[in-house]
Amino acid sequence: MAGTAMTATFLAVLAGASLLAVTARRLRPNDRLPSLEGWALADRSLGPLWTWVLLGGTIFTAYTFTAVPGLAYGNGAPAFFAVPYTVLVCPLVFVLLARLWTVARRHGYITVADFVRGRYGSAPLALVVALTGILATMPYLALQLLGIRAVLTAGDMYPRGATGDLVMVALFAGLAVATYRHGLRAPTVISALKAVAVFVSLTAVTWLVLVRLGGPGAVFEGAAQRLGSSALLLSPAHQPAYATLALGSALALLMYPHVLTAGFASDGSRTLRKTAVALPAWTGLLALFGFLGIAALAVGVRAPEGAAEAAVPMLVDRLMPGPLTGLVFGAITVGALVPAAVMSIAAATSFVRNVYVEYVHPTATPKRQVRVAKLVSLTAKVGAVAFVFGLRDQDAVNLQLLGGVWILQIFPAVAVGLYTRWLHPRALLAGWGVGMVAGTFLVVREGFSPIVPLGTAAGPLEIYVGLVALLLNLTVAVAGSVALERLRVPRGADLTDLPPRLTVRRRPETGANNP
């Protein structure tokens, strides 16, 4: 039921977001000439607090906040792989992202493909990294719209037919305009509202759920009755899948252009390390969302067939007073806008830096680069809307699953490249190709399941496809590098000042060699 109080709070949150977006211009302003660094990275000016809200708000998307509880509602324990996954992200941010930031800042790199270009001196490898990033980001962007739709539908605020679509388009258009004008500053200021709204509303909802249902014990008992108590626990057969999904997703996350863009926008590697310390707060939030999925089971929420992600919005709608429901729905909707904006900026920046300037218009002025990036970011958003209306929801979910497998294939070039350039760029290209083909093949063969059974002596071992593809990729890259080294195939020059190899005994002259 769409109560007036609920709709009013919901609209108030959205209005707050729009107002904030208008003030984005004032966030760390400067009078420099327009540049891609200013538009896409907010002039690398974000301190620890802003980095925390932006990075957290970008990593923890609205889709995460609806899909994880949806999975918990439908499958029970396996959904909670999201907790180890996002716990592991923090040490990775501490080590990889901080190091990447330092190189990027020193050489003026804006995208991760810029780094690959500089490190290996290989244009094809950089192109492949950029295109993989764009390809993996697009379905993720579309999924944010699905997150909004799940919320609007559960709250009965998604009118059937064209009106509902118009509501969503209007929401997105406002964001698109703000992003067009202010770049990354727009999602940054909105992410502050997202953090406050999500943390406040979720704490309140969890509290009320616990009071209404009589404590956490009752919630788990009730859920066990509906789903069977075995579903609330991982059987030994499911454990390898759980662990590999957590690890693979964590490694993949740091390769996504939107996460890197949010990271690059911070004002120092020290800031990023500080942020990594506080990032688990967002993980705690995600775990609470997962718990609400269990609670939805306990309460007996009946989500429509094939739309488990509606379970928690329906639970909230059923149990909570109107204003709080509106706040939750508003928080999730704003929660979709932040990553969507960052994703469109990241995809556009990759396109401009690594395709447009590299291959189409090498002499483009910074001003022109910004203009093209703005148009591309707009196109990306329009594309996402078209995608959601044109294709089935399941297609977006499937493509996002593939996107995760794909983005993992740039891990060797990027993460290994941060420490050593021993891997030959051509071998990396070959490894990437093998990983992409094998990963896609396996995912499609398994009927778009992230898990693939591997036959072993002790019976089938189920593990995450992305990790299988990554292992194949690394094997090819290592073997290829050995071969190419033997054949003395030349490689491009290293333009970065990172040490060429990982040294153990002597500290290299430059750069921090952190473990």
Place this chain on the structure above:
Amino acid sequence: MRPAVITPARVGIALCLVAPFVAMLWVGSYAKTDPALMGIPFFYWYQMLWVPISAVLTMIAYQLWRRDQRARRRGVAAE
């Protein structure tokens, strides 16, 4: 002489950052119901517990890193 690459501080940082990987990926160690806490099966509350633990470990790593940075700067200045 330059400071060694492997210092006690860096070993500490590595341990702090590797610990969550060991704990979280060793799923067999926590995929069980007992001991339950306030009715929450072990599987759930143990993973939740690792959220603050990982934050504390990262904080220790951060402090060690800062100390290491200062020591290195002093080492370079003394050269």
